[in-house]
Amino acid sequence: MINWKKNLYILTVSIFIVMAAMTMIVPFLPLYLQELGVTDPAKVSTWAGLIFGINFFSAFLVSPFWGRLADKRGRRLMVLRSGFGMAIVMILMGFATGPWSLFFFRLLNGTISGFNPASIALISTNTPKEYVGQALGILQAGAVAGSICGPLFGGLMAEIVGFRMIFNITGIFIALAAFTVLIFVKEDFTPPQNEEKTSTKQDFKTIAAIKPIPSIYVIIFLIQFGLVGVNPLVSLYVEELSAGMNSAFFAGLAVSSMGFANMLASPKLGKWSDRKGAQYVLYGSLIGAAIFSIPQAFVTELWQLIGMRFFTGLCLGGLLPAANTLIRKLAPEGMESRTYGFSNSFLFLGNMLGPMIGGFIAGFAGIRSLFIISALLLFIGVITMRKQVLPVLDNR
Known part of the structure; x- marks a missing residue:
């Protein structure tokens, strides 16, 4: 092998x-x-x-x-x-x-x-x-x-x-x-020789100067903030739709349907990234995730929510793998892990702020509003891809 x-x-x-x-x-x-x-x-x-x-x-x-x-x-x-x-x-x-x-x-x-x-x-x-x-x-x-x-x-x-x-x-x-x-x-790794010592700030400036890496960082944050921010409150939404009957089971089903779809789609969309270009898979997946987020705010039956979560999960399978593929291709030689390190910081920031701010918004605007906000954030990612990422990569 x-x-x-x-x-x-x-x-x-x-x-x-x-x-x-x-x-x-x-x-x-x-x-x-x-x-x-x-x-x-x-x-x-x-x-x-x-x-x-x-x-x-x-x-x-x-x-x-x-x-x-x-x-x-x-x-x-x-x-x-x-x-x-x-x-x-x-x-x-x-x-x-x-x-x-x-x-x-x-x-x-x-x-x-x-x-x-x-x-x-x-x-x-x-x-x-x-x-x-x-x-x-x-x-x-x-x-x-x-x-x-x-x-x-x-x-x-x-x-x-x-x-x-x-x-x-x-x-x-x-x-x-x-x-x-x-x-x-096993790893094929050769330690750098006589590498100049730099600070974290200098590393970030060097990496951020390579377009469109900063835009991809922003998109990763928006993905995590918009999609992860909804997850902790899905159980409450399910309880509302199911009138409290078997809400724990159905909440698990709603979360699992999205994860199962993600698992199914990730390898296939990863292949498409290699063949068609990771930027196009990321762009299309963002559009799909944004579109499928909107109906979740207006569902009246539990099966509708589970179905929309499944389709959102299919799109989710093309988001982070495609973004990480782009980072690998754009990262400066010898600074690949540092480039991923800053990317992970944006990802963790989205993981942290999404549920916190999502809970605050749901408290005064209702849980359904979160799906609209999620779609808006993902559409901001679509615009960022269209304006900042695709033109740069198409010209390389």
């Missing part, structure tokens, strides 16, 4: 394991807080929001630093650093004594996390450029499959072994994924 394919398949399985393990805690985090002594419902909601958000905030801050280290020491090392680091922190979360200690562990987890971004950087730099889109599509399919299965496994296991044991199991699975990478994944 060609070495890059071997790396791709092993990392896809490893990412599936890591994402499944990381998302196992999603269904029961508020319940775990109650076990830690937080009994007031308002305080549980506040702590749950803070503990979820702090992970993305710390990841947003440190991502450029890990990107720079990856360019100097290798991307495989960053995958291993993240895998073993998260394994230790997840086990420690099972020994939390209160909300503050859990908050600290989530802060630490965001600081040392980055298994997925590091894997993307490793695959994109060690895969022939004509296959990068396909490889990143397959990698995303593995990540999405893990994020679909994780909450299901976590919910079932919490009933059997309890909340604290879930963190220990999660840590063990992440460690197994890291050991798999350690043993089987």
Whole structure:
């Protein structure tokens, strides 16, 4: 087997394991807080929001630093650093004594996390450029499959072994994924010789001077902000549409339908990126995601919401893989991981602000308004592609 394919398949399985393990805690985090002594419902909601958000905030801050280290020491090392680091922190979360200690562990987890971004950087730099889109599509399919299965496994296991044991199991699975990478994944990496020392600010200026990288960063932020901001409130919307009947099951179905479609579409759209151009796949996927977001604000039946979420998920499968493919092709030689590092900061910023601001907007304008706002943000991405990205890439 060609070495890059071997790396791709092993990392896809490893990412599936890591994402499944990381998302196992999603269904029961508020319940775990109650076990830690937080009994007031308002305080549980506040702590749950803070503990979820702090992970993305710390990841947003440190991502450029890990990107720079990856360019100097290798991307495989960053995958291993993240895998073993998260394994230790997840086990420690099972020994939390209160909300503050859990908050600290989530802060630490965001600081040392980055298994997925590091894997993307490793695959994109060690895969022939004509296959990068396909490889990143397959990698995303593995990540999405893990994020679909994780909450299901976590919910079932919490009933059997309890909340604290879930963190220990999660840590063990992440460690197994890291050991798999350690043993089987190889990297073609030559450390830079006599490289000039630069600051993070200088690195960003160098990368941002290459058009249209800044515009792609903005589009990545809009994708995460617009689509992720809706996700935490889908369960409330489902409850409204189902009149409270089996709302938990249908909420899971609505979220899973989008993830399942994403998983199906990512590899195919990745191939199209290699054949037709990643910029056109990104452009078309943005248009599709924006169009399918609008009807979700006006549905009257649950099956309509699930159907529209499925079609949105098909478009989502072409967004981030295509954007990452473009970043790989545009990144300065020797600064690939730093370019991805800044990209990941924009992604984490969208992950953090989307749910926070989305919840605030839903509080005074209603949940349905979020889908309109999501569509508007995605259409801004379409305009950005049309004005700032396509003309530059078409002239290269």
